[in-house]
Amino acid sequence: MSVLSTLLSRSSTKQIQGPGPSEEEIQQILATAMCAPDHGRLRPWRFKRIQGDAIAQLTDLAVKTLEAEGKPLNATKEKTMRDWLARAPLVLAVASYVDHSNERIPEHERMLATGASVMNILNAVHALGYGAFWSTGIGTYTQGVPEALGFDALEYEFLGFVVIGSLSEPLKPKERPAVTDYVSIWEPSES
Numbered sequence: 001m002s003v004l005s006t007l008l009s010r011s012s013t014k015q016i017q018g019p020g021p022s023e024e025e026i027q028q029i030l031a032t033a034m035c036a037p038d039h040g041r042l043r044p045w046r047f048k049r050i051q052g053d054a055i056a057q058l059t060d061l062a063v064k065t066l067e068a069e070g071k072p073l074n075a076t077k078e079k080t081m082r083d084w085l086a087r088a089p090l091v092l093a094v095a096s097y098v099d100h101s102n103e104r105i106p107e108h109e110r111m112l113a114t115g116a117s118v119m120n121i122l123n124a125v126h127a128l129g130y131g132a133f134w135s136t137g138i139g140t141y142t143q144g145v146p147e148a149l150g151f152d153a154l155e156y157e158f159l160g161f162v163v164i165g166s167l168s169e170p171l172k173p174k175e176r177p178a179v180t181d182y183v184s185i186w187e188p189s190e191s
């Protein structure tokens, strides 16, 4: 597949299963994250690899923390999340390092760089024939889950999880919006 066909055919999926990418493939996927655009070379992206038994522990942690912080999942949502994560061979937790000492580059630019690094990951996962889904569920918006992963809220903006695995069914082509609905040509006024 050409690079452009890869970019144009990517879509997010939760229809995944084991096995996950090999260690060599994981290194290739993560290397693409390091190629994201990055104002000031701040390298704000941070990832934690969560694999094997640690995924079940993350799932329990998310359920318990959401409950303890007054945002419990209902039974259906809990089951859906548990079933999905039980099939996942690899989860990446994503955070952006805030670096309060740097006043030159606004924080939103660091978050954009981290977002771009995740986009590279999603595309690399797809290029290698795997599936992925970026989620800000799984207790992302709690205090306890990011903290347990080592992403203290004072230093990091926690941006959720990328759940990765082999496709359990082929990706369905997805209808995408027309470019013209979102892009126009600027015509400067003559005055």
Ligand SMILES: Cc1cc2nc3c(=O)[nH]c(=O)nc-3n(C[C@H](O)[C@H](O)[C@H](O)COP(=O)(O)O)c2cc1C
Pocket (backbone or CB within 6 Å): 010, 011, 012, 013, 133, 134, 135, 136, 137, 159, 160, 174
């Ligand atoms: C930062 C971020 C967080 C997201 N969190 C969720 C989420 O918690 N739940 C969800 O259903 N989709 C979430 N999405 C959307 C999916 O990851 C996915 O992009 C969406 O289903 C559209 O699929 P596509 O990537 O094939 O266009 C999130 C997307 C982004 C960029």
